[in-house]
Amino acid sequence: MNVLVTGSRGQLGTELRRLSPLHTAHQYVWADIDELDLTNAAAVADFVHRHHIDTIVNCAAFTNVDGAEQHEADALRVNADAVANLARTGRRIIHISTDYVFSGEDCLPYRESDQPNPHTAYGRTKLEGEKQLLAICPDAIILRTAWLYSPWGKNFVKTMLSASEQHSELRVVYDQIGSPTYAGDLAEAVFAVLDCPTWHAGIYHFTDEGVCSWFDFTIEILRQANLILGTNRYQAAVLPIRSEEYTYRTPRPHYSVLDKQKFKSTFHFSIPYWTDSLRQCLTAILQAQ
Numbered sequence: 001m002n003v004l005v006t007g008s009r010g011q012l013g014t015e016l017r018r019l020s021p022l023h024t025a026h027q028y029v030w031a032d033i034d035e036l037d038l039t040n041a042a043a044v045a046d047f048v049h050r051h052h053i054d055t056i057v058n059c060a061a062f063t064n065v066d067g068a069e070q071h072e073a074d075a076l077r078v079n080a081d082a083v084a085n086l087a088r089t090g091r092r093i094i095h096i097s098t099d100y101v102f103s104g105e106d107c108l109p110y111r112e113s114d115q116p117n118p119h120t121a122y123g124r125t126k127l128e129g130e131k132q133l134l135a136i137c138p139d140a141i142i143l144r145t146a147w148l149y150s151p152w153g154k155n156f157v158k159t160m161l162s163a164s165e166q167h168s169e170l171r172v173v174y175d176q177i178g179s180p181t182y183a184g185d186l187a188e189a190v191f192a193v194l195d196c197p198t199w200h201a202g203i204y205h206f207t208d209e210g211v212c213s214w215f216d217f218t219i220e221i222l223r224q225a226n227l228i229l230g231t232n233r234y235q236a237a238v239l240p241i242r243s244e245e246y247t248y249r250t251p252r253p254h255y256s257v258l259d260k261q262k263f264k265s266t267f268h269f270s271i272p273y274w275t276d277s278l279r280q281c282l283t284a285i286l287q288a289q
């Protein structure tokens with residue numbers, strides 16, 4: 001099977017490429033915006049035809065939450081129109097979506113059957129992408145994830161490591177709860193879907209196991225980084241604050257926890273605990289320095 005991975009230089013795309021030598025059942029074609037702009041419908045149809053693509057893993061997205069608030073039409077083109085372009089190729093699709101489709105105002109892990117109610121432009125555009133995909137391609141697979149990090153690109157783990165070297169004090173919110181998710185674990189989940197002998201169409205939730213606040217996450221990032229290095233390089237004091245005390249350009253969800261039972265039982269997949277995966281990612285980041 002020929003598998004096209006879009007957004008291949010993003011966090012998830014890079015992890016899929018890194019881990020692909022361990023998954024040899026399929027051939028992979030990697031494309032980011034330089035090779036294929038997904039908002040160009042004709043280019044998408046031509047690329048898929050020319051490379052004899054059977055299945056598409058769509059990791060491309062407009063992921064800048066504040067940017068989407070200011071430029072919702074641009075975000076919609078990538079997060080919804082481009083997804084429709086992929087759907088119209090008639091190929092099987094694994095599409096990545098987000099916890100931001102939910103309001104984040106609840107207090108029980110979100111199930112796939114729960115009603116979406118996005119409170120941000122990013123969430124609205126991602127939900128529109130899901131809707132357009134399922135309308136054209138009802139047998140698509142959608143994986144919703146949250147709090148993604150990796151050694152690549154911009155993410156919370158890398159931001160906190162550098163912030164703790166630049167500031168003696170970090171003020172971090174403790175009233176937003178979620179599940180930090182290593183992009184390498186999400187990549188393994190995508191391979192599990194691709195390698196499964198049966199195509200189980202539908203929406204699934206996938207994050208790493210466990211929950212914490214951004215405050216807890218920060219404490220653990222700095223603690224583990226110092227342990228790995230055997231030094232006290234990351235010394236900043238971490239202070240817990242409430243969301244109201246932080247100036248967000250876009251309001252963030254208070255509760256982002258996703259119920260992963262459907263994914264685990266369908267694909268017989270054992271999900272790592274977030275602190276174990278954090279150690280793996282930090283080791284990769286710190287070894288590369």
Ligand SMILES: NC(=O)c1ccc[n+]([C@@H]2O[C@H](COP(=O)([O-])OP(=O)(O)OC[C@H]3O[C@@H](n4cnc5c(N)ncnc54)[C@H](OP(=O)(O)O)[C@@H]3O)[C@@H](O)[C@H]2O)c1
Nearest residue numbers: 007009010011012033037038060061063096098145146148
């Ligand atoms: N990051 C998170 O915390 C998070 C949380 C929940 C869900 N997700 C979802 O998980 C998926 C993967 O996220 P990620 O963090 O790996 O994203 P990412 O690092 O931002 O990568 C997305 C990639 O898509 C590319 N892209 C943007 N517009 C494109 C276009 N028109 N045509 C082709 N490629 C285009 C981007 O290129 P440029 O960099 O040049 O724009 C980038 O390389 C996304 O669907 C995202 O919505 C992410």
